[in-house]
Amino acid sequence: MGARVVVTGLGVITPLGQSKDQLWTSLCNGKSGVSRITAFDTTDHEVLIAGEVKDFEPGKWFDKKLERRLDRFAQFALASSILAVEDSGIDFDKTDRNKAGAIIGTGIGGILEIEAQHTVLLQKGPSRVSPFMIPKLMANAAPAHIAIKFGIHAANFSVITACASGAHAIVEAVRVIQKGEANVMIAGGTEATISSLCVSAFNNMKALSTRNDNPHSASRPFDKDRDGFVISEGAGIIILEELEMAKKRNAYIYAEVLGFAMSDDAYHIAAPHPNGEGAYVAMKNALKESKLNPEQISYINAHATSTPMGDEVEVDTIKRVFDGNIKNLSISSTKSMLGHSLGAAGGIETAICALIIDNNVMPPTINYETPDPNCNGVDFVPNEAKEKKIQNVMSNSFGFGGHNVSIVLGKFR
């Protein structure tokens, strides 16, 4: 163990709002951010719905020149970072820039730029492929541009673990602070993959919901009739800060990072371990590191993406980890409202967990209509937000590759 690490700033760009307040209000009202795809022509596509970030205005955040140099995933990351830094009140002119860094996760990186330039290659030939393609598509463009924006020189890299990327990034950032290498880290996840190519590929894996006629009800974690996840996009970035520095500058503290753990299923590249072996290790060790007993966790923000198998395995595994102590436990999946933003999800959901601790309100799992006998027995906060005195929460993130991350946040005391 090293320094204590607290969350002092939140920045989000999501289908349900491009600020923490907008997102929080939407979540507490059980709104859905899923709608018909407008990002590309869906002719011949089987999946017509997604959680798009509508009305994102790059011009609000960057000048024209920078905008052209950033793929959408990096635009989301940089915009969210600006929001998070603003929210934290940190002035980098008054802090040691050599002790501030950024670690950002993304599942895929700049796939939109790859697709665009591949089209240029086919239509106009090799001499027309943009010299900006590589610095635009590379996953590490996101943290790199954050470093440039704020002039911060400490640890800076990307983490790529599919849908666990954002959570892994946060864990790594916490460790950098614990080791004393930095006292402020900008961390989280970002993703922008709503493209013809990606939606086709995910759909051909049979991973996506095809409930096109009713987009709002398509993402239905834990419900008996769930049929796959809804792809979405966005970014969730938090400011992690060494406690003493946060206290010294009278920062608002949303929550403290009490512990975390990581693991791998070592089973299949794109399917969860049927007994949740890896997820079990992550949750169990996260509790141990947090020095908490299961009954001290009031809420879990589940990974639950609305796939038939994933949700069931996660609920079973939670029950096993909590060994019967689930009377006071509530679990919800905010993906029921936001869809699944892949590498951004861990960042967005950690930010949501900080807001849950701060507000003592749990956003619901919407579209919960028919209990699934194979995925039941826990309070899923069905359809309506609920007030509850919250002390400690857990956020789960699992990704293709069998990667698992559990992060425990607690009220700062």
Next chain:
Amino acid sequence: MSTEEQTLEERVREIIIKQVGGNNEQVTNETSFVNDLGADSLDTVELVMEFEDAFDMNIPDEDAEKIQTVGDAIKYIKEHIQK
């Protein structure tokens, strides 16, 4: 796209402003892409590609290196454009 009335100079200036920045007042014939508009090496590569596209011409690398100002670009394109 450009209108019939737009002169070659205007088109060149428009492309430069779009790709590298600046505005009509700032961008004179003496304006240097690197020194005045803050272009980096990738900007200049992309700018030359835009000229090639817009004027349907091929600008070899050794020529591209010599195009450093707005005036250089206008002069080069005028001399090499296909009649």
